[in-house]
Amino acid sequence: MNGRPRLHRPEPERTEPLRHWSTLYRTSESWNPRDTGGAGDGAADAASPPSDAWSDVVADGVAVGYRVIEEQIRQGQRVAEQISGASYGPAAMSGDVREASERLVRFSADLVALWMDFVNSTLANGDLLRGLAAAWTPPAAAAAPSPTSYGAATAVAIEVQSARPVRVSVEFKPGVGARPLATHALRALAADLPPLDDVAFVAERDGAAPVLRLRVPDGQPGGVYSGVVLDAQSGEPLGTITARLSA
């Protein structure tokens, strides 16, 4: 022992890596000046906050952003639940085609209302009105259905004759376009129950949506009956029909 004070390594400023979103990006000047030489001019240093302060600025800014966005998401969920009574996620996709059609009508009505003032002002201008009507004709890529085909196959009307309550839904696979439709009898899971065989797709007039007609005999046992929607020409399955008949 020679009496000289023992040399100590200075305590490190941190002992583990920074694993935080605020450090995902780092500019060259944000390194500790001790590591990089850090020779800045006095005037600039006086005008600019120290690098630690800039780091705080970034962290605070991103924290504010997260507070704002989380509040926005909470508000959106509350509004969605008030409007639709449904959850705000993939479950909102459940439901049948008829429900989707009703929602389509509702939203179309809302959107049309937004432009009522515009339409009113347009009505006074004959040239403009004729031009707009022409503009609304579908582009060449969206060809109209042939005269003998149904309208869009995924828009289906449903007619039911039944002495008891029955809920009918038609589900199509995504991307099904305008095609002639057909179906066989609807059957229950229990093999001993008679099928609902008075069921068919009918074209009431060219270009109109097909009508699914179902007649339920009075003595039909209650239960869930289902069948397949088929392409009337190719036989390819396009979706399902489900009828829930009260007992």
Added chain:
Amino acid sequence: MAATVTPELVSALLREYGAVTRDALAAYLPALEPRRYLYDLLAEYPRRPGKMMRPSLCIATARAFGARLADAVPSAVAIELLHNALLIHDDIEDGSTQRRGQPTLHALHGVPLAINAGDTLSLMSLRPLLANIDAIGPRLAVRILEETQRMARESAEGQALELGWRRDNVTAVDDAAYMQMVLKKTCWFGTIYPSRVGALIGTHGAIDLDGFIRFGFFLGAAFQIQDDLLNLLDASARYGKEAYGDIWEGKRTLMLIRLLQLATPAERARVAAVLGREREARGADEVGWMYERMQAYDCIEYGRRIAHGLAGAARHEYARLYAGLPDSRDKRFIEGLVTWVFERN
């Protein structure tokens, strides 16, 4: 951030998906009479070269989740039509004189005809959304209409906030209020809506969309702040808008808010007085003085740092959303947008 270089892929896909969208959009812009008063005006902004970020983000998101290109194109066209419609109205509301390097539509044709053209483009944007019924089925089409309705409401609220602040010369705006305004005015239509619509198409609706609000907000907010920085720093010839246009318009940018926070009481009063006057009554010397004060208080560096921080959060949220998907150029494009925000001009 400065060391990160946006992959070439971003520019390539912006060109590719932009061209696809423009081609499909052309079918919705007929050459009818009265061309001089309406249809030529409708085609004016779509014809000018834009970034095409919104439709490209929609298509890329849909494809990253496995959709066909054709499934996403109608929605991309609707987005671009509505974007151009809103630009016409925004330019009138903001009193802007330049758009994409050329005079604004109302500067060329007058305010009444420009408003009419904007209304018509809005109306036409419904058409491809209705075409979705055949393209991707009625249920998804309705979901996208619901998304459109929400986006329209959020965007209108954001625009109202900003215009209201200007009308009432509100100067007590903090960063949180600014971010809320940007979330609604810019992010919902610019990044959140295209991402959510693309994800709906790509997953047939089988995904929780909240994560896309987070990702879209951070990406869109970084984009907006960078846009405002470019407005301050770039000459009009390169950027496509008039120099210091945001200061002339009294726009509440993050840099202006920072200046109001740091300025002395006398300076704050002077800034408020300038902002309280009509645009035409503001002098070039006053606009120049405000810019000089922003530099003196490091407001521009402040905006730059915040934008980079928000971009970091965007990349964080991107990783959470897309980590489980297989690698694809669409996925890399979406990630690349985060750095592209800072390298575009």
